[in-house]
Amino acid sequence: MKVDVAIIGAGPAGLLLGHLLRAEGIDCAVLERRTGAHVLSRIRAGVLEQVTAGLMERLGLDARMKAEGLPHEGFNLADGERLIRIDVKALTGKEVVVYGQTELTRDLMDAAANRGLDVIYEAADVALRDIESDAPYVTYSRDGGGQRIDARFIVGCDGFHGPSRQAVPASAGRTFEQVYPFGWLGILADVPPCNHELIYANHERGFALASMRSETRSRYYIDVPLTEQIEDWPDDRIWDELAVRLGPDAAAAMTRGPSIEKSIAPLRSFVFEPMRHGSLMLCGDAAHIVPPTGAKGLNLAASDVYYAAEALTGFFKANDNDAIAAYSARALARVWKSERFSWALTKLMHRFPGDGSFERRMQIAELDYIASSEAAQRSIAENYVGLPV
Known part of the structure; x- marks a missing residue:
């Protein structure tokens, strides 16, 4: 197979x-090592900035997002019994949309065939070749046989552990990383949320977050x-801890129910520079990770x-090499600003083990x-709703 662009990873970024490329008439193919069902089974974030929602609207794939998504005009910071509301809409004139990443991915998946987007699932042993040349290619195995895709560019949207970033020679890249001394224990339940907006809570027992996927499905976290170990956290223990950390008002409005998913996710900040090497470009978690505080990952x-x-x-349309050359610098400028906001909000709302009274x-x-x-509220609101692209 020969295409203009080979995309590695069929998560939301790759799809x-x-x-976007198919809408411009650019030939591309997407490779994914997992099944489509597995991609949809991954529980991820659900707060969409305007840039994300705007891209779905531009593609004409926003009907379900507009029908089922929850527009949010603000969010809350809690410290003990105090609730500080950040009125994002009043401060910026913009809002975010709560719409699960899984649902956004489903919308992109469902539209792929009709729009001529070739997505190849269960592609094993993916390897990127000759990325420093003008004729890179990708090899993979499927159905017991070896396969090859030739392209002019390869774009790695395959996450932190994927092969794309690993294909960049060690001497050509630099990593920046901060590993946090805690993880987020998340519980997903089919119960109405305790508040119509998100609550980030800093309590003496630790951090908590009250969020939602819909008006009937809630997502809660504690650090x-x-x-x-997740086995040491039965549902009742999680609900009890949430009630304490979120404060009495949120606890009084909280509806408890059986979990439909529980997990513990470690937190890290990570950036790989540059985000382009030769004919390879990196997008999303392949190049950077932010802690989930502030909901910046998908956005x-x-x-x-x-x-x-x-x-x-x-x-491909104007033979513009300058835009390709500028990609990494443009992307990293926004990456580092988002890293700063996520890091600052994490530091503000969590009690770190080594911290003292100061x-x-x-x-x-x-x-x-x-x-x-x-x-101060306007600065937070501007970052939360998403800085301009």
Whole structure:
């Protein structure tokens, strides 16, 4: 097979890029090592910035998102019994949409065949070849045989553990990483949310987050040491801990129910530079990871895809090499700003094991400042709703 662009990874980033390129008449194929069912089984974030929602609208794939998504005009920071509401709509004129990543991925999947997007699932042993040349190719095995896709560009949307970033020579890249001393224990349940907006809580017992996927499905988190095992957290223990950390008002409005999914996710900040090497471009978790505080993961991948699609379209339609050359710098400028916001919000809302009374006083002072300063709230709102691309 020969295409203009070979895309590695059929998560939301890879599918979104594939659709954007096909809409411009650019020939591409998407390779995914898992089954489609497995891709849809992954429970991920659900807060969409305007850049992400806007790309779905641009593709004409936003009907279900508009019908089922929940527009949010603000969110809340809690510290003890205090609730600080950040009025995103009033401060920025914009809003976010709560719509599960799984549902967005399903929309992209369902539209692929009708729009001529070739998605190859269960592609094993994917390897990227000759990426420093103008004629890279990808090899993989499927149905017991070896396969090859020739392309002009390869785009790696295959996550932190995928082969794309590993194909870049060690001497050609640099990594920046911060590993956090806790993970997020998440519980998903078919119960109505305790608040119509998200609540990020900083409590003496630890962090908690009240969020939702719909008006009848809730997603809650608490931070736990990395040594914790999910087996030691039955549902009742999680609900009890959430009730304490989120505060009495949220606890009174909380509906408990059996979990339909539980997991513990470690937190890290990670950036790989540059995001392009030769004929290979990296998007999303293949190049960077943010802690989930602030809901930037999927949205940052979407902005990468925006820049990559623009650069590739310029190359194939106008022979514009400059856009390809500028891709990494453009994407990284937004990546680092999102990393900063996610890191700062994580530091503000979590109690770190090594922190003492000084660090706690700094958190209290910062929350006091946010509560009393419109300028501080506007800065948070601008970052939360998504900086311009």
